[in-house]
Amino acid sequence: MCGIVGYVGNKDASEVLISGLSRLEYRGYDSAGISVLHDGELTVKKAAGRLKNLEEKLQEEKVHGHMGIGHTRWATHGAPLDKNSHPHNSNNGKISVVHNGIIENYMEVKERLQGLGYVFYSDTDTEVIPNLVDYYYSGNLLEAVKKAAADLKGSYALGVMALNEPDKIVATRKDSPLVVGVGDKEYFIASDVPAVLNYTKSFVYLNDGEFAELCKDSLQFFNQDGEQIEREVTEITWSAESAEKGGYAHFTIKEIYEQPKALKDTMTGRIVPGKKVKLDDIHITKEMLEDYSRIYIIACGTAYNAGLIGKVAIENLARIPVEVDVASEFRYRNPIIDAKTLVIVISQSGETADTLAVSREAQKFGARVIAITNVVGSSIAREADDVFYTWAGPEIGVASTKAYLTMLVAIYSIGIYFAELLGTQQESYLENLKKELLTLPEKVASIIADTTRIEHFADKIHTEKDVFFLGRGLDYQIAVEASLKLKELSYIHSEAYPGGELKHGSIALIEDDITVIASLTQRDLLEKMQSNIKEVVSRGAKVMAITFEDNHDVEHFSDEVIIIPNTMDLIAPILAVVPLQLLAYYVALYKGLDVDKPRNLAKSVTVE
Numbered sequence: 185m186c187g188i189v190g191y192v193g194n195k196d197a198s199e200v201l202i203s204g205l206s207r208l209e210y211r212g213y214d215s216a217g218i219s220v221l222h223d224g225e226l227t228v229k230k231a232a233g234r235l236k237n238l239e240e241k242l243q244e245e246k247v248h249g250h251m252g253i254g255h256t257r258w259a260t261h262g263a264p265l266d267k268n269s270h271p272h273n274s275n276n277g278k279i280s281v282v283h284n285g286i287i288e289n290y291m292e293v294k295e296r297l298q299g300l301g302y303v304f305y306s307d308t309d310t311e312v313i314p315n316l317v318d319y320y321y322s323g324n325l326l327e328a329v330k331k332a333a334a335d336l337k338g339s340y341a342l343g344v345m346a347l348n349e350p351d352k353i354v355a356t357r358k359d360s361p362l363v364v365g366v367g368d369k370e371y372f373i374a375s376d377v378p379a380v381l382n383y384t385k386s387f388v389y390l391n392d393g394e395f396a397e398l399c400k401d402s403l404q405f406f407n408q409d410g411e412q413i414e415r416e417v418t419e420i421t422w423s424a425e426s427a428e429k430g431g432y433a434h435f436t437i438k439e440i441y442e443q444p445k446a447l448k449d450t451m452t453g454r455i456v457p458g459k460k461v462k463l464d465d466i467h468i469t470k471e472m473l474e475d476y477s478r479i480y481i482i483a484c485g486t487a488y489n490a491g492l493i494g495k496v497a498i499e500n501l502a503r504i505p506v507e508v509d510v511a512s513e514f515r516y517r518n519p520i521i522d523a524k525t526l527v528i529v530i531s532q533s534g535e536t537a538d539t540l541a542v543s544r545e546a547q548k549f550g551a552r553v554i555a556i557t558n559v560v561g562s563s564i565a566r567e568a569d570d571v572f573y574t575w576a577g578p579e580i581g582v583a584s585t586k587a588y589l590t591m592l593v594a595i596y597s598i599g600i601y602f603a604e605l606l607g608t609q610q611e612s613y614l615e616n617l618k619k620e621l622l623t624l625p626e627k628v629a630s631i632i633a634d635t636t637r638i639e640h641f642a643d644k645i646h647t648e649k650d651v652f653f654l655g656r657g658l659d660y661q662i663a664v665e666a667s668l669k670l671k672e673l674s675y676i677h678s679e680a681y682p683g684g685e686l687k688h689g690s691i692a693l694i695e696d697d698i699t700v701i702a703s704l705t706q707r708d709l710l711e712k713m714q715s716n717i718k719e720v721v722s723r724g725a726k727v728m729a730i731t732f733e734d735n736h737d738v739e740h741f742s743d744e745v746i747i748i749p750n751t752m753d754l755i756a757p758i759l760a761v762v763p764l765q766l767l768a769y770y771v772a773l774y775k776g777l778d779v780d781k782p783r784n785l786a787k788s789v790t791v792e
Contacts, residue, residue, distance in 0.1 A: 189380065191204075201252050385421075394408070449576070455600075461601040465572065501614075583669055613656075618705050657709050730748060
């Protein structure tokens with residue numbers, strides 16, 4: 185979850201580092217720091233709390249130089265205090281390190297180094313790294329980092345500097361993302377592309393076990409055996425401005441408004457009227473599909489909620505049994521996986537640690553893995569057998585919105601692709617489904633064009649302590665995601681229940697003036713769902729309902745009705761969730777909360 189930035193060149197390193205760290209704030213952090221080669225020393229400045237605390241310190245204690253590394257830390261070992269913030273220096277001040285990940289054997293390494301006379305001042309696992317590099321250092325930083333990395337167990341992305349080798353940064357990674365930015369006589373490292381996109385659009389995605397040596401006038405890459413290798417440079421097509429707010433109050437609302445374009449981009453070239461779905465990076469044949477006995481969809485958080493809808497979509501379209509599981513649970517329940525298993529892993533960042541671990545384990549047992557991700561070159565994308573890039577563009581708001589909708593489109597696309605291969609659905613039905621999917625960008629745009637009623641209801645309920653979401657069928661899966669969004673953004677306790685489960689216990693929680701939010705987009709369940717709403721209304725609940733424009737009955741027993749355009753029931757979740765994203769946003773806004781950076785959360789969860 186931590187953010188890394190490094191720079192070597194002719195610019196003021198402090199300015200580059202602070203600029204980069206500010207663009208990584210979305211990853212979640214509780215402290216920040218930089219290390220700059222300044223006046224013949226590796227000078228470290230760091231501060232707990234928000235990045236502005238570090239900026240204020242640098243105003244008072246200016247640090248200038250042309251090489252440096254920076255870090256935003258999300259605490260895993262040790263409290264969020266200055267002493268535990270990164271960067272960390274070796275005892276003698278000659279090695280400086282920033283680290284993202286967890287060193288699992290740090291106690292073992294620490295005891296070994298203490299026996300050699302090294303002293304430790306923090307509570308972190310990271311502090312062993314600069315001292316270990318110092319132990320191996322004999323004038324060649326790359327060799328020292330290679331030897332140190334060989335002693336480390338766990339996950340890491342590292343940026344390392346040595347006092348005796350000015351204008352050089354060595355970087356490496358294992359199970360944690362790191363990119364190298366290529367400029368004109370200047371080079372960068374970063375946890376994510378947006379950090380330095382305003383300086384360069386040319387990047388190299390480091391693979392596990394590779395090393396990069398960044399000097400002022402050169403850039404070289406090496407494998408873990410020390411052999412120099414060539415690496416392809418990727419040109420990023422989206423602009424630095426696309427990772428900024430673009431005039432919106434928050435990234436979150438900007439990204440909600442970007443959803444029509446994101447949906448269109450995800451379908452472009454893949455879903456075309458009159459043609460079969462085209463998925464260039466998925467190479468599964470009819471014979472392979474017929475041989476699969478089951479499909480697992482594995483993910484975390486919002487991606488898991490997308491998977492719940494994916495189960496219904498794929499089972500309905502392809503008629504293959506699908507199980508959905510949380511990655512952190514699936515890994516440890518001894519699941520049945522073999523060569524007749526297809527695993528679909530979903531991760532916006534492509535770096536989610538638990539999901540990546542499932543992907544690797546599944547492949548060990550002979551399963552084929554399809555990755556759905558937004559980040560080209562991410563670990564999950566590179567290691568999967570097949571990949572579906574959602575092309576949503578950068579998503580900065582911690583609570584996922586446009587990534588969620590594009591994940592749904594990806595799943596529907598895969599479901600149709602499977603159905604076309606297997607012949608499990610009539611061509612006319614699939615053709616109608618594809619045509620209807622292509623209308624969704626315009627329909628989403630119509631929903632976000634007028635948020636007046638949603639804002640009004642948000643104002644009405646923003647002081648609530650508890651909110652309940654109800655739905656049946658796919659509407660229940662939408663309720664699960666909507667409940668998560670409200671919790672993430674507003675910190676209001678909320679629960680999602682299937683409408684038919686009310687009588688089995690949860691209706692005991694309904695009392696006067698309690699808020700219930702209900703989705704009604706599944707036509708064959710409409711009457712039953714309306715009965716469920718009447719049940720909570722009769723017990724004093726105030727209700728906001730989400731339904732199609734041709735359903736007028738619900739207006740007679742709901743306090744607020746949000747109308748969405750008509751569409752096919754199977755893909756209704758893409759429309760139904762949008763008002764609920766907006767509701768969570770405006771509730772948080774009325775509460776005066778930090779919408780883009782909900783407490784305790786991070787955008788990219790790269791540790792267990």
